[in-house]
Amino acid sequence: MELKKLIVDLSGLMSIGGFERFEREKLISLVGDEFDENYLDKVGNQIFVKKCGKENAPKIMLDAHMDEIGMYVTEILDGGFLRVINIGGIDTHILQASDVIIYGKEERLFGVIASTPPHLASGDGKKLPQIDELLIDTCLTKEELESKIRVGTPVGFAPKYTEILNNKIMGKSFDDKACAACAIYATATTPREQLAGDVYVMLSCCEEVTGMVAPGAYALNPDYAMSIDVNLGRVPGTKKEDTVELSKGPSITISAVTDRKLTNMLIDVAKEKEIPYQISVSPTHTGTNAVSIQLAREGIPTVDVGLPLASMHTYNEIISLDDTKTLCDLISAFITDEKIAKEYAQGGLVL
Amino acid sequence: MYNTLKTITLVHGVSGKEHRVANTLKDMIAPYCDESHIDAMGNFIALKKGTSANPKKVLLCGHMDEIGFIVNFVEDNGFIRVAPIGGINWVACAFGEVVSEHGVHGVLVPNSGTKASDFAPDLFYIDIGADNKKSAERKVKIGDTFVLKSNLTKLNANRVVGRPLDDRAGCGIVLEIAKRIAKELVADDVYYVFSVQEEVGCRGSKTAAFAIGADVSLTFDVTGTGDTAGSKPMAVKLGGGAAIKIKDASVICDSEIVDKLSRISKEKNIKSQLEILVYGGTDTSSIQMTGAGCRAGALSIPSRYIHSGVEMIDMNDYKACIDLAVEFIKE
Amino acid sequence: MKLHGRELLEYLCQKFGPTGFENEVADAIVEQLYDDCDKIVKDSFGNVYALVKGEGNDRVMISSHMDEVGFMITDIDGDGYIKFANLGGIDPKVLYGKQVILGNEKIRINGVIAAKAIHHKRREDRFSVTPIKEMYIDIGAKDADEAKEYVNIGDFGVFNSDFVFFGTDNKYAKGKAIDDRAGCCAMIETIRKIRENNITLPFDTYFCFTVREEVGLSGARVAAEKVKPSRAIILESTAIGDIAGAPAHKRVADVGSGGVISLMDRSTIYDTDFVNFTLDTAKNNDIKAQVKRYVSGGNDAGHIHKSGKGVKCVAISMGTRYLHSPACVASMEDYESIRELVFAMLKNMKAEV
Incomplete structure (x- = not known):
């Protein structure tokens, strides 16, 4: 198993909100062998299990969301054009003249998001057309389209992964499949006998829209959890306190709404093992699945961890492969730490 | 059916x-x-x-x-102030006949001269025809609910209209x-x-x-x-x-x-x-x-x-x- | 290696050739044409001239421009992010988020045009176009010093966009620089066809691959002064608006209906006889062609027709959707129509001198 390849393979899968299972077979063929079990829960969250082999071992949940931002077809028009709506908060600034793939049941179609020719543009040119005003050009006829796709067919950005300096890479949907890849890689490569508990990697659905991790966490009922999502990278025009830096290691979130003790224990582990990390402060909401997991059942102690990422919600998100490596180290440290396992095993307080 | x-x-x-x-x-x-x-x-x-x-x-x-309305307050002149329950479209409800859960009829109207673009819950009241607070309160108390009058009518071509x-x-x-x-x-x-x-x-x-x-x-x-x-x-x-x-x-x-x-x-x-x-x-x-x-x-x-x-x-x-x-x- | 048709078009389009930095395209063209013409030379401007010798003293010029819209690096900030300016008219709406390749004579490097994430934008800015001055190119450098090891102020950039054939029967092409590598490609294939058919024309034909069209400082102007033709055929790409919902009078032309023949644009009123000859030739040879139904744009003809003692011009354009973007879309049937039309015109043209 190679981390960079896994990140690119996973990120390249189509898993737009509502269609996380579209390429499930491929996902299983990529990583299924590394785990003792894999299954879908009731609402479609994908779970990979690696048992530690000990009795009464705590249940550790690693959450990264499987869904990615994308679009659904809303209308098939004359001349082979499509109208779409966004699924998740796509940055509308990126849309015009980009390559898309329309995922028909049987066939993938290529398309381009039309840009408006200058002589057809209205207004002063400063207003940004929103997604429901744009067209996708397929260069197919309406009849051909109607035989291949329908309203609700998912449309995703074409994958194109390119490396830039300092071991960074850009492309679509590292949010959050780079993190999913790290959770899988870290769990798969950590020797079974070192695990402090049974590890459940949950690739959850629909984070970008409605969020399905809550029923997932409810059903799984872990003893403690780590939520892994991307974190806004620092770029020109952003504030230091709102962002983290690429190439400086994963971020650990301190927040009023996550488990403080578990967070501190993770920080201690990182220090002890000399894993580079940065602190990210999100006072009242992490903006990730951590909060939903925390509130499931009688409360699940949860720590929120982030992978620095620039250009979030575009199809050229940038991450540092060095950060993914250290993120794996941090995850591995988390799932092997006996102190944490002892602290949180068996749910703590029983009434 | x-x-x-x-x-x-x-x-x-x-x-x-x-x-x-x-x-x-x-x-x-x-x-x-x-x-x-x-x-x-x-x-x-x-x-x-x-x-x-x-x-x-x-x-x-x-x-x-x-959706409907809940009675907030009864004014001295007998007008009834209400708050919305659910997503009320005030334009669609203005000047509509309303009925309370106890069968009291009235009309929901905006304050005189309110432009449709300014419609807001506090600018509406229900007039049940009472001439003062006392007579209004004989029929309606705070917490009572009103709805736009329920009805159902058959139209052409198998379509029905009402609420x-x-x-x-x-x-x-x-x-x-x-x-x-x-x-x-x-x-x-x-x-x-x-x-x-x-x-x-x-x-x-x-x-x-x-x-x-x-x-x-x-x-x-x-x-x-x-x-x-x-x-x-x-x-x-x-x-x-x-x-x-x-x-x-x-x-x-x-x-x-x-x-x-x-x-x-x-x-x-x-x-x-x-x-x-x-x-x-x-x-x-x-x-x-x-x-x-x-x-x-x-x-x-x-x-x-x-x-x-x-x-x-x-x-x-x-x-x-x-x-x-x-x-x-x-x- | 000699390439043909689709492969040749893709090969040319993927070359790095922003306005003012056309050498890589020029070299590719010379390499492709080396055996096919009587003479091939490059002038000090960077224009490439391929001569197909005929009989007599008349000269006909066929022209396409090699440059594409792109970028120039204007500054590198303290953190190693790169500020840039457009070369040619690029709508800021198609810049943001796109992958680019930067470079100079020695190096090529990948980057992406970015700006702060939508999560950091003010609410009102989410609905307005990001101005180019708020965008930057990220090459992944950790600071300015590292960035400067790779690129300098004044270096060039182009879109990094996959070339894709798609749509009905895969007969549509999508990519960058179709404007005007499609014209260059058609010229190369026309020269080869003249050779393969052993045709001797009653005039010398200068195929001119020109520079710097996109910023208006046309290499074609120099080329026309050098060649001094009696007539010129300009092969171009033109922005068309045949998209769903567009009003009929603003569609300009239709993809798939053949080469677009201009009657007038913002820089030229085309020679009526020559235009009629072009349309007749298309009709007589069953080649699709259409008249441009809108007055817009301009091309090298603007310079060529006013050069020397004056030149009769006709412009045949490839109707291209989303022109000047990384995702130009054009029809390969139109490409073939244009190529066949140019060949048919040359075969039917008489010497004028």
């Missing part, structure tokens, strides 16, 4: 006060189910037991509550399904849930779904259409058949349920259309997400002028929803 719908539609049932609707439905569904009860929130839940030794649980849901078709139409469909499959041997347990408090945030269905722990759910509610003058583009048309929901602002329906409904519609020749609603939300989302969640789908009844006094649906769409759901359950 129309008469049943009309009976259900004319019962008062603002969010939080759905018991009259529940009692009406209770009598109507009794012959077609094995057991029923009203839960702590007020949801009315009926069960038809499955034949399988290890039955799966199918949940069918329509909400009983309707509150949101969502007594859904309740009606669930009831008709119960009738249709009462004699059938269905392997799964079928729960008929008539939920409360949908209009104020899908609250009732949440606890009902938690208690049931369903495997699969279908929700029946109205959806907007794109076929009215000046409407935003939307593929759903009145008369276009049952609307199979793909998404709205609160939910993405299970894609396998969407595919299954589409396939059955084709195979059984039941008219259907696909629905993507960019706003709005229904019980589907709360059912999908409660507890360990369930595979959730929804069949919507295309409706024009939702949340007004003149909600319009096509009875052919209504019937298509029933037909499609029945075939779905049989599978």
